[in-house]
Amino acid sequence: MKSDNYIRLELPSRSSNEAVARGVVAAFAAQLDPTLEELGDIKTAVSEAVTNCIVHAYPDRIGIIVLQCQIVQDTLEIVVRDRGRGIENLEQARRPLFTTGGAERSGMGFTIMESFMTELRVQSQPGKGTTVRMKKRIFSRRVYQ
Amino acid sequence: MRYTSYVQDQHLTIALAGEIDHHAAREVMRAVADKIDAYLPSLCCLDFREVTFMDSSGIAVVLNAIRRMRELGGNLEIKNVPAQPMRVLKTAGIEKLMELGSEAK
Secondary structure (H helix, E strand, O other), X not given: OOOOEEEEEXXXXXXXXXXXXXXXXXXXXXXXXXXXXXXXXXXXXXHHHHHHHHHHHOOOOOOEEEEXXXXXXXXXXXXXXXXXXXXXXXXXXXXXXXXXXXXXOOOOHHHHHHHHOOXXXXXXXXXXEEEEEEEEEOOOOOOOX | OEEEEEEEOOEEEEEEEEEXXXXXXXXHHHHHHXXXXXXXXXXXXEEEEEEEXXXXXXXXXXXXXXXXXXXXXXXXXXXXXXXXXXXXXXXXXXXXXXXXXXXXX
8 A cells, every 4th residue: 555654763772762763753643633642652652662672672782773654544554673682472472461571661561552553563583583563543634524 | 750759747749750761760760769768658659740751661660669668568649640641551450459540630
């Protein structure tokens, strides 16, 4: 399907870039005229995906995170990709409250991405990296006739 | 991330302000733990009125504070939670552990 607009951004996995990533995606999403709640959902999901790259994909080094967004009709599509450690067990990683991140993490990242976005797809290969694809359909702009 | 705290009658209130993400969480967690350990309150209240964004890192902040207060035999309260942090806290089921006060209108 033809994309109406897109961005592609490369970020080093520094935690200060969590705010940069969600800020950029929120600014890009604004053209779909989302409600405050929809925008909050998008920012939260992006923050979770990027934090996962920083904490889990590159636990002991600074790696590259690629963030891509595109708009297809009334839907925002977001891809967050890393070339880090990868996830051994996706089913376990998705489980609410499961974390390998210790007391600083809650294990709610994937649960939040799943419940705040319309669609979530995760592909991972241990040693090669992880790709998270999320979609959010924005309803506020629809015109009823 | 900024915070202000005050104590009255063994009640400690910590007013958090700004964005709570993984980048800010370690500092917030340490600040909350230090205040609790310094005052040993019977009630600790986290005031979220000026929290402009929170992701799941904030859930860990709240869970750690609950755990510490329970160890001390006290309680934790959360008040004035704006809509976005409230959605995150509810997704984690925090309202099953304690009462969540939404933003005062």
